[in-house]
Amino acid sequence: MKKLIYTAAISAALIVTPFSAITGGNESVVEAAYVNPFTDVKETNSHAHSIVSLYNEGIVTGVTRTTYQPGKEATRGDAALYLANALGLNSVAVKNPGFQDVPTTSKYYQAVAALKEADIVGGYGTESRPNATLTRA
Numbered sequence: 001m002k003k004l005i006y007t008a009a010i011s012a013a014l015i016v017t018p019f020s021a022i023t024g025g026n027e028s029v030v031e032a033a034y035v036n037p038f039t040d041v042k043e044t045n046s047h048a049h050s051i052v053s054l055y056n057e058g059i060v061t062g063v064t065r066t067t068y069q070p071g072k073e074a075t076r077g078d079a080a081l082y083l084a085n086a087l088g089l090n091s092v093a094v095k096n097p098g099f100q101d102v103p104t105t106s107k108y109y110q111a112v113a114a115l116k117e118a119d120i121v122g123g124y125g126t127e128s129r130p131n132a133t134l135t136r137a
Contacts, residue, residue, distance in 0.1 A: 055068075095117050101127045
């Protein structure tokens with residue numbers, strides 16, 4: 001049940017967030033909040049507004065400060081970061097989930113640990129497989 005609620009919450013966040021800037025009603029605020037730091041996400045990209053909106057909401061990050069690489073496959077670690085950010089999970093004082101492939105020095109550690117602590121992810125025994133690409137299954 002908990003996973004169903006979180007799944008619904010993240011789905012709603014991913015659907016509603018791109019429209020939040022549009023429906024704010026104050027165009028000057030929308031323009032100020034819509035900052036595109038990515039040189040590879042052009043306005044002509046069909047997903048540009050969603051990518052930049054999610055970036056501005058603090059949900060997604062780029063591969064570097066100035067590149068997003070929209071054609072690159074996302075990994076389980078990337079998804080963990082996005083989910084933890086979207087759900088606003090406390091990822092600072094988290095219990096070590098014990099995944100051998102997610103050391104405390106990993107950029108995914110805090111997000112994976114927070115999701116595991118919230119019982120949203122379970123991993124594969126002693127592994128989280130943060131570098132595995134996502135599938136729709």
